[in-house]
Amino acid sequence: MTQTQTSTHSNTVPKDNREKMLERAMSRYNYSGDALIEVLHTAQELYGYLTPELLSTIARKLKLPPSRVLGVTTFYHFFSLTPKGEHSFIVCTGTACYVKGAQALLDKLTHRCRCKPGATSADGKISVAAARCIGSCSLAPAVIYDGKILARVTPEQLDAELDRIGVQ
Amino acid sequence: MTIEELEQLRIHEQARQQNLKNRIYCCSAAGCLSSGGHQVRQAIAEEIKAQGLEGEIEVCGTGCLGLCSRGPLVRSGKDDRLYGGLTPGDAAALVRSGPDAELKLDAKRMDTSAPFFSKQLKIVLANSGKVDPERIQDYIAAGGYQSLAKALTEMTPQEVIEEIKRSGLRGRGGAGYSTGIKWELVARQPVSPKYVVCNADEGDPGAFMDRSVLEGDPHRVLEGMALAGYALGAQQGYIYVRGEYALAIQRIQTAIKQAEREHLLGNRILETGFQFRIDVRIGAGAFVCGEETALIASIEGQRGQPKQRPPYPSESGLWNKPTLINNVETFANVPAIIERGADWFASIGTESSKGTKVFALAGRVRNTGLIEVPMGTPLRTILFDIGGGVPEGSEFKAAQTGGPSGGCIPAQHLDTPVDYESLQKIGSIMGSGGLIVMDSTSCMVDVARFFMEFCMDESCGKCIPCRAGTVQMHEILERITKGQASLDDVDMLEQLAALLKEASLCGLGQTAPNPVLSTLQYFREEYEAHIKERRCPAGRCHIATAEEEVRR
Numbered sequence: 001m002t003q004t005q006t007s008t009h010s011n012t013v014p015k016d017n018r019e020k021m022l023e024r025a026m027s028r029y030n031y032s033g034d035a036l037i038e039v040l041h042t043a044q045e046l047y048g049y050l051t052p053e054l055l056s057t058i059a060r061k062l063k064l065p066p067s068r069v070l071g072v073t074t075f076y077h078f079f080s081l082t083p084k085g086e087h088s089f090i091v092c093t094g095t096a097c098y099v100k101g102a103q104a105l106l107d108k109l110t111h112r113c114r115c116k117p118g119a120t121s122a123d124g125k126i127s128v129a130a131a132r133c134i135g136s137c138s139l140a141p142a143v144i145y146d147g148k149i150l151a152r153v154t155p156e157q158l159d160a161e162l163d164r165i166g167v168q
Numbered sequence: 169m170t171i172e173e174l175e176q177l178r179i180h181e182q183a184r185q186q187n188l189k190n191r192i193y194c195c196s197a198a199g200c201l202s203s204g205g206h207q208v209r210q211a212i213a214e215e216i217k218a219q220g221l222e223g224e225i226e227v228c229g230t231g232c233l234g235l236c237s238r239g240p241l242v243r244s245g246k247d248d249r250l251y252g253g254l255t256p257g258d259a260a261a262l263v264r265s266g267p268d269a270e271l272k273l274d275a276k277r278m279d280t281s282a283p284f285f286s287k288q289l290k291i292v293l294a295n296s297g298k299v300d301p302e303r304i305q306d307y308i309a310a311g312g313y314q315s316l317a318k319a320l321t322e323m324t325p326q327e328v329i330e331e332i333k334r335s336g337l338r339g340r341g342g343a344g345y346s347t348g349i350k351w352e353l354v355a356r357q358p359v360s361p362k363y364v365v366c367n368a369d370e371g372d373p374g375a376f377m378d379r380s381v382l383e384g385d386p387h388r389v390l391e392g393m394a395l396a397g398y399a400l401g402a403q404q405g406y407i408y409v410r411g412e413y414a415l416a417i418q419r420i421q422t423a424i425k426q427a428e429r430e431h432l433l434g435n436r437i438l439e440t441g442f443q444f445r446i447d448v449r450i451g452a453g454a455f456v457c458g459e460e461t462a463l464i465a466s467i468e469g470q471r472g473q474p475k476q477r478p479p480y481p482s483e484s485g486l487w488n489k490p491t492l493i494n495n496v497e498t499f500a501n502v503p504a505i506i507e508r509g510a511d512w513f514a515s516i517g518t519e520s521s522k523g524t525k526v527f528a529l530a531g532r533v534r535n536t537g538l539i540e541v542p543m544g545t546p547l548r549t550i551l552f553d554i555g556g557g558v559p560e561g562s563e564f565k566a567a568q569t570g571g572p573s574g575g576c577i578p579a580q581h582l583d584t585p586v587d588y589e590s591l592q593k594i595g596s597i598m599g600s601g602g603l604i605v606m607d608s609t610s611c612m613v614d615v616a617r618f619f620m621e622f623c624m625d626e627s628c629g630k631c632i633p634c635r636a637g638t639v640q641m642h643e644i645l646e647r648i649t650k651g652q653a654s655l656d657d658v659d660m661l662e663q664l665a666a667l668l669k670e671a672s673l674c675g676l677g678q679t680a681p682n683p684v685l686s687t688l689q690y691f692r693e694e695y696e697a698h699i700k701e702r703r704c705p706a707g708r709c710h711i712a713t714a715e716e717e718v719r720r
Contacts, residue, residue: 027363032469033469034467034468034469035469036469036470037449037450037452037466037469038449038450038469040452040667041411041450042451070471071471072469072470072471073473074453075453075472075628076451076452076453076472077452077453077454078411078451078452078453079452082448093373094373094374095373095374095530095531095568095571095602095604095618095619096373096374096530096531096536096604098373099531099532099604099606099609099610099615099617100531100532126209131412132371132455132622132626133371133372133373133374133375133376133414134412134455135198135370135375135376135412135413136199136202137374137375137376137381137528137530137536137602137604138199138236138237138530138536139199139202139203139236139533139537140530140531142202148202149198149201149202150202151174151202151203
């Protein structure tokens with residue numbers, strides 16, 4: 001499955017506050033199981049990705065079976081169970097971008113970073129993902145690089161950027 | 169806020185804007201922002217400060233100005249001029265007036281009498297480029313929330329439903345079901361509470377209409393939902409927005425807060441007995457959640473898997489209560505219908521398709537962007553007059569509508585009027601409004617493979633025809649694009665297509681074969697070239713030569 005996250009959340013929140021903020025999010029929804037997706041969004045925003053410990057905490061507090069929490073987490077592309085790389089490239093593979101050559105961009109990234117779309121390079125430096133249309137079709141082909149949209153991208157441009165950040 | 173206060177606020181804000189020497193509207197939709205629109209706006213703001221013109225000249229953000237390919241775009245309010253391709257260096261000339269400044273900007277001024285602008289008719293996008301989406305005062309000054317005031321004071325809920333029914337408005341999400349009848353079905357249910365849900369899970373690749381409406385004019389959608397709430401007797405609404413649309417989420421949340429503060433949402437709306445709350449629910453990246461029963465499951469915090477219908481959501485939807493689900497664009501049409509009347513709306517469009525349709529024009533076309541045209545406009549007008557045709561040196565091949573549920577329309581059908589029935593007749597669908605142009609560089613088999621891959625990845629896995637069928641169809645298409653298929657495979661494709669259409673549980677599986685069927689109908693020779701001659705006419709697919717095969 002490919003990932004469709006368009007913004008990279010940095011861990012700017014101090015560590016001890018994160019627990020409190022997650023707790024506050026859950027209490028805002030009265031610890032209701034209906035709010036599972038909202039709570040998962042908040043948890044991923046705070047921690048960057050969802051660890052097994054986080055998921056079991058959420059399951060306990062919302063009084064849901066852990067299987068249901070894991071089931072929902074893995075159903076939606078947005079939620080990630082693995083840490084993100086230092087930098088992230090998300091290639092839009094919507095129709096307009098596809099028609100204008102998104103595949104070549106994805107090939108370039110997966111080749112140079114030696115990882116599949118949806119994964120992170122072995123050194124933890126780069127995450128590569130393919131997105132289902134980010135709705136910026138007039139900028140096709142578009143790539144989201146560390147949360148910023150790059151327009152009309154060419155493989156050469158990606159090469160240059162990868163060189164700059166020191167990818168072999 | 170009372171209705172009198174709403175009127176006062178409208179007059180006050182209008183006067184305030186008129187007293188300004190100029191108001192500069194910077195497009196703040198995602199397209200222009202990513203081509204440097206934010207820097208241009210900042211430079212203009214600094215220039216106003218530097219020249220000491222605060223209070224006389226104002227700079228503000230606004231919704232999509234349409235011609236995204238020429239961004240960043242800016243509209244000068246005083247003389248209604250539109251400029252494109254701006255840089256921060258142009259700020260001084262934009263703020264200063266006079267012949268020097270005009271001369272300097274002349275090359276970047278856009279001709280608003282060109283077909284791109286003149287052939288459009290804007291109802292849903294009427295405020296795009298004219299109001300600041302982050303200020304409720306702007307929307308009110310443009311006549312916003314007047315329809316809600318009118319309905320609450322002058323109309324019964326039944327009259328609102330009648331008006332929508334008479335207008336002929338049909339669902340803009342793609343299927344085209346009569347909006348008025350849908351409202352009536354929910355209103356008729358004796359159960360309460362009832363819910364109003366706005367489907368903003370715009371998942372079709374190549375479609376960005378809903379995103380633009382939410383980003384550019386969020387209050388219009390809120391007003392439409394509140395009107396539905398009044399008509400149906402519902403007190404709670406939800407907007408289900410794609411998680412990918414960060415800016416749209418932020419704008420709609422701001423708009424809800426503002427409307428609540430002014431008592432245009434919440435308890436005692438406009439000091440009447442009507443109450444209506446709207447909450448935002450953020451999607452988590454599953455295409456199938458655009459299907460209404462899957463969307464409901466997702467709002468309830470479950471996996472977004474569709475359910476068997478009937479019962480339809482109008483009977484048993486969110487938490488098993490009667491639920492109205494309409495698309496963003498459908499709700500955005502409602503305030504205009506209540507304001508100007510059903511007869512006015514019904515006078516636009518064709519016999520069976522009324523009003524306008526917003527399209528996201530993209531792909532191999534000169535003018536990419538967001539457009540709105542009356543229903544019944546021929547495809548040729550949209551693609552060649554408004555879109556400016558394909559880039560020089562290439563040839564038009566097909567227009568794709570309806571995303572992974574739609575089809576490819578070839579050149580011989582360019583004169584088809586765009587309405588629900590006509591598009592269906594030629595093997596495509598209206599869809600939500602993504603319109604992608606393909607030229608001679610696109611391989612139609614590869615396009616079919618692309619969409620099938622999409623459906624395969626996005627299938628929720630609940631029903632077998634869709635879960636297994638999309639995999640099989642994708643596998644065959646992949647073999648064709650590699651030159652490893654036989655003509656029997658095409659027969660198998662057709663059989664599988666019929667099976668998916670008949671036996672799938674929800675719209676995703678039922679419509680997944682459409683891109684394959686329409687490309688087979690109009691571009692069969694491309695399939696045959698891949699199979700019989702082992703060559704890709706567009707030169708896009710990598711077909712191994714006989715020697716390479718042997719070496720392997």
